[in-house]
Amino acid sequence: MMTNTSLLDQFPLLKEKVRGHRLAYLDNAATTQKPLPVLEEMDRIYRTLNANVHRGVHTLSQQATDAFEEARAKVARFIKASEPAEVIFTKGCTESINLVAQSWGLANLKPGDEILLSHGEHHANIVPWQLAAERCGAVVRPIPIFESGELDLKALSEMVSSKTKVVGIKHVCNALGTINPIAEVVRLAHSVGAICIVDGAQGLAHEPVDVQAWGVDFYAMSAHKTYGPMGVGALYGKRSLLESMPPFMGGGDMIRTVSFDGTTFNEIPNKFEPGTPNVPGVVGFGAALDWLAAFGLPQATAIENDLADRAAAELSSLPGVVLRGTASQKVGIVSFTLDSVHPHDIGTILDSEGVAVRTGHHCCMPLMRRLNVPATVRASFALYNQPEDVEALIKGVQKVQKIFA
């Protein structure tokens, strides 16, 4: 593990001042900062390996293709997929879920079929299913969760039936930090022959992923929440499912032969990757996973959880603060509300102290309604955060209390 100073040297942005204060970046669930090795790797692609992939016989094109495919192998290894071909590159978690809903969903859903989604899902794992359900006459139903943010597994076990075709759950809750029991959810989905899709946006950077041990059918990811670039992500899918699915988008690269009488499609993963991909982004994604693995996922979560625990303890000792999301299994995310002060006012005052947090519904409006709050303040930790960040957060909240006293 690197020492903390050399670690911070890899994130120049964290040394910037905001509104005259040291930046306390606690909005890592929205996007993490990117370490220099990732930025340099992406730069290297454009400077030394720039050529289109999968199309040229020339050396440069082959080298770019190799780098691109190596990144696929890195993602596959990181999530313990059985082979790289089960990893489809997309522009992010949102696109990955839409791919499944549009391709698998439209091909398989029938009137009366049920799609069960946890009440806490991000809009990215709700709306694509609503769109598909509307086209197919299927029904979307919420799986209850407890006030703590934990999934009601018993309720799910009673909801699944022969009508259930899809069970959707996020690996880790972006709003509250809850880690969901993926293996259990997969087992319940499979017990009735449904597929299980896991929204891994918040999981990848904080929790070990083992798609084979879980038996999960699809796992959706975004690079930018895992120290990688924006606009790149991936979808893991089981080979048998991906092979059975129709293409999501058409174009070059995803075909075997094209004639005006008809087209035959390429094999996976290319069938789902039409057009020129974001090559530096994909390579940067691979570099980010390498970088995180070298740092050590357990080391990262130990740092994050320690800081989040400190923040939670100090916040809950302040009058009027209510912690939201108190599951026993959580990543380093602390969500809270403060008496009658609206989270947006808290966010603006924290910002004036250099503290960057997310305030709002976190793209989880059904979850906010379930918790009976319009919004929360969320501090989300990454492996580079420091005890000073917690201090700045607490100081900021005390300032809010003073202003609104």
Place this chain on the structure above:
Amino acid sequence: MLNELYQETILDHGRKPRNFGLLPMVTHCAEGHNPLCGDQIRVHLLIEDDTIQDISFEGCGCAISLASASLMSSAIKGKKVGEALGLFERFHATVTNASDEELGIGDLDCLIGVRDHANRIKCATLAWHALKVAVQSPVTQSQELP
């Protein structure tokens, strides 16, 4: 900079919004919604002779949006509809920095601080946007019933 935004007047109006609630008689009404933060403000008007005889609002939101609604309601009560909309134009130009002109309309001036917080301008103008829609939205008989 921040002290400019969270001034006593704003905190006071945010805490104890004026003209909050329903009206006995309503002729016009509309709702404004800020999907980014979930703020929601419904403006009720009694317009007679092209004049806003009475106004109230309901809803939930941050201190800035509630204070702005409260300040707006106090500022436009008794004004001609055209005057009220003219005030919105001046207010909007001021908080979005398009104009250096001080509003010079008493308490409304205290919202000028949102200039330095671009992502809060929507909060400060939410009630005004609802007002603009409301003056063109006469309520039907059924809506008038509580």
